[in-house]
Amino acid sequence: SVRGAARAARAGERLEAHCGAPGHGAGEGASRPAAKNRFRMDAEARPSLVQAALAANKSAGGGGGGAGRTGEVHCPICRGNFVDAFVAPCGHSFCHTCIATHLSTRANCPECGAFVATDKLTPNYALTQLSKALGDREEGEMLDPAARLRRALSEEARLDLQEVRQLVGALMVHEERLKQEATEAKLSVLLDFLHLTREEKLSEAQQLRRELDFLSADIQVVQEQRRRFDTLRKMQRERDSPGAAAIFGGSAMAAHGSGAGADHDGSAVGMGTGVSLSAAKQRIAGAVDDLEQVYTSARSEGLGSVEPQAVEGAPDQQHSGKSGLGTFMDTLATFTRFTRLRESAVLRPPAAPRGSTNIISSIEFDCMGEYFATAGVSKCISVYSFSDLINSSSGTTEPSMPSLESSTRSKLSCLCWSHFQRNQLASSDYEGVVTLWDIDAATPVMEYDEHEKRVWSVDCASDDAKLMLSGSDDCRCKLWSTQQQGSVMTLELKANVCCVRFNPHNSNHVALGSADHHVHYYDLRHTRYPLQAFSGHTKAVSYVRFMSETELASASTDNTLKLWDVRQNCLTKTLRGHVNEKNFIGLSTGPNFLACGSETNELFVYHKRCSRPAMKRLFTSPGEIGYDNAKQLFISAVCWRGTDPTQILAANSMGVIKAFSMV
Numbered sequence: 001s002v003r004g005a006a007r008a009a010r011a012g013e014r015l016e017a018h019c020g021a022p023g024h025g026a027g028e029g030a031s032r033p034a035a036k037n038r039f040r041m042d043a044e045a046r047p048s049l050v051q052a053a054l055a056a057n058k059s060a061g062g063g064g065g066g067a068g069r070t071g072e073v074h075c076p077i078c079r080g081n082f083v084d085a086f087v088a089p090c091g092h093s094f095c096h097t098c099i100a101t102h103l104s105t106r107a108n109c110p111e112c113g114a115f116v117a118t119d120k121l122t123p124n125y126a127l128t129q130l131s132k133a134l135g136d137r138e139e140g141e142m143l144d145p146a147a148r149l150r151r152a153l154s155e156e157a158r159l160d161l162q163e164v165r166q167l168v169g170a171l172m173v174h175e176e177r178l179k180q181e182a183t184e185a186k187l188s189v190l191l192d193f194l195h196l197t198r199e200e201k202l203s204e205a206q207q208l209r210r211e212l213d214f215l216s217a218d219i220q221v222v223q224e225q226r227r228r229f230d231t232l233r234k235m236q237r238e239r240d241s242p243g244a245a246a247i248f249g250g251s252a253m254a255a256h257g258s259g260a261g262a263d264h265d266g267s268a269v270g271m272g273t274g275v276s277l278s279a280a281k282q283r284i285a286g287a288v289d290d291l292e293q294v295y296t297s298a299r300s301e302g303l304g305s306v307e308p309q310a311v312e313g314a315p316d317q318q319h320s321g322k323s324g325l326g327t328f329m330d331t332l333a334t335f336t337r338f339t340r341l342r343e344s345a346v347l348r349p350p351a352a353p354r355g356s357t358n359i360i361s362s363i364e365f366d367c368m369g370e371y372f373a374t375a376g377v378s379k380c381i382s383v384y385s386f387s388d389l390i391n392s393s394s395g396t397t398e399p400s401m402p403s404l405e406s407s408t409r410s411k412l413s414c415l416c417w418s419h420f421q422r423n424q425l426a427s428s429d430y431e432g433v434v435t436l437w438d439i440d441a442a443t444p445v446m447e448y449d450e451h452e453k454r455v456w457s458v459d460c461a462s463d464d465a466k467l468m469l470s471g472s473d474d475c476r477c478k479l480w481s482t483q484q485q486g487s488v489m490t491l492e493l494k495a496n497v498c499c500v501r502f503n504p505h506n507s508n509h510v511a512l513g514s515a516d517h518h519v520h521y522y523d524l525r526h527t528r529y530p531l532q533a534f535s536g537h538t539k540a541v542s543y544v545r546f547m548s549e550t551e552l553a554s555a556s557t558d559n560t561l562k563l564w565d566v567r568q569n570c571l572t573k574t575l576r577g578h579v580n581e582k583n584f585i586g587l588s589t590g591p592n593f594l595a596c597g598s599e600t601n602e603l604f605v606y607h608k609r610c611s612r613p614a615m616k617r618l619f620t621s622p623g624e625i626g627y628d629n630a631k632q633l634f635i636s637a638v639c640w641r642g643t644d645p646t647q648i649l650a651a652n653s654m655g656v657i658k659a660f661s662m663v
Helices: 001-022 026-038 049-060 097-105 125-142 145-152 160-238 242-258 277-286 288-300 324-337 386-391
Strands: 083-087 094-097 341-347 360-365 371-376 380-385 404-405 412-417 422-430 434-438 443-448 455-460 467-474 476-481 491-493 497-503 506-514 518-523 532-535 541-546 549-555 560-565 570-577 588-589 592-594 604-605 615-618 635-641 644-652 657-662
Touching: 026 404, 083 097, 083 125, 094 097, 125 386, 160 288, 277 288, 277 324, 288 324, 341 386, 341 615, 360 386, 360 644, 371 412, 371 644, 380 386, 380 467, 386 657, 422 455, 467 497, 467 506, 476 497, 497 588, 518 541, 518 549, 541 588, 549 588, 588 635, 592 635, 592 644, 604 635
Parallel strands: 360 412, 360 635, 412 455, 455 497, 497 541
Antiparallel strands: 083 094, 341 657, 360 371, 371 380, 380 404, 412 422, 422 434, 434 443, 455 467, 467 476, 476 491, 497 506, 506 518, 518 532, 541 549, 549 560, 560 570, 588 592, 592 604, 604 615, 635 644, 644 657
């Protein structure tokens, strides 16, 4: 330490003698080149001398104003490294540009305030060199390792052969280590992937084995049941006379074998449906993926084993409860029972004035299924007899006359019959008015006009004759009573209400479809928050319909229908196939099937268990009026006949109404 202090002192003396001492004037300029050459050195190669010179410069005053922190050489004015350093007579050093700018306005030292004149400044070569050396070292420290290596290999480094060989060897060792680490990382990632994939495949294999066990067990059950029916048929034929067996044998076995299978000749499915076996097989082949999911769900739900389950309808199982296999058999029978839509009747509107439209926005059957009412942009409610329509000539060119007709002030958006009084019908219109009609008298009984904008939907409760529900563009849903003029309750939503529906089994529960892409499910006894807001649609919800107490269907302009379980609060199925992006195309539901329109002028029918259409039919047949531009039309309303869920009414944007039957 004593030797280091002595060395630092000698360095300070040299600095004082050549650049940093007070009184070192311009007349001594002859010694500058020698001082410059003497202190030109590599600061990185001589760090101890650099630090000693800095300490000496600080003690002499040359860096007193420039060292903000240990090891830093900064100009007191610009706070940066010295560039062309000059020292004042007082001993403080500055960048030449900085001190010259300062002295142009003031003749004093920025550090101590002593008088300084421009001609009294002296170059500080040593400090300039030291500042440059320190700056280069700081720049090198900021470089990444690769840059420092390239700098070390530059010509200025002047490495000898041995040093280069050592450096190359170190690089090769480092390269091998990096390769090894990279390979280990790749192997680790690959191993994780293989483990995850193996676990997933094992789980799939376990599930597949379970499903195969179900299938094997069920095949045995069905084959056993068929053998029993064959035995029963043989015994019955032996008991009966040859003539009676020929006449009654087939029908008797069909009665006994409801849902059990088919005769060996394959002529018909043994479910009393009359559907050919080949047609049923084609239907199954077209929806095998959906049916597999239905089978797996029905067969495994609530079952902890793969014990064979008897099929309902077997001779020794007449009184047993429903099994998973029996449930699936019923679904399969329903799905394969119908194969196409047959047109039963057509009802054409009167010729509309040029430039006007005749879109029918709503079709509804009364509670008995004997009459149906239509309404739309024609500002008229028309009531027709369904039997008269069906019994009319299938080639009718003239429109049938309505049984009753009533004009309205505004375009109509929705109709709903009372479930208790056949002569009462509710309507909603574009002016925001909900009207209760006496259809027999063709006059309004009450008008409710609290809505501020167009009312899209109205519904009557199935278990309370007094209650009605409406939804409007004013973002409100209102509950009405036929016994008072004002609304009973108002539900405020944040978006337009496009459709409303009572739960047919509990009028306290209502479903609302909204432009916010959600289906809101409320309990009218607790309306602060909905019971559930079902999300999944990507556009406005245009229709909601209940299929049962817990099954809710919704339609949206995102080209889908969705089925929800309001008890489990979950989505159960998404149905796709029709086109619906901007119009109201109608939605109607039965126990197992859903019907909707399409913007391709087609009628679609879905089974609730299958995501693809069960049936579809072009609304306008070849040769009919409008067939040439059929793709520009769309189905605007549909309705199942409640008393016969195989018959459907549909209307398109030209105002044409057709009746179809599933066959």
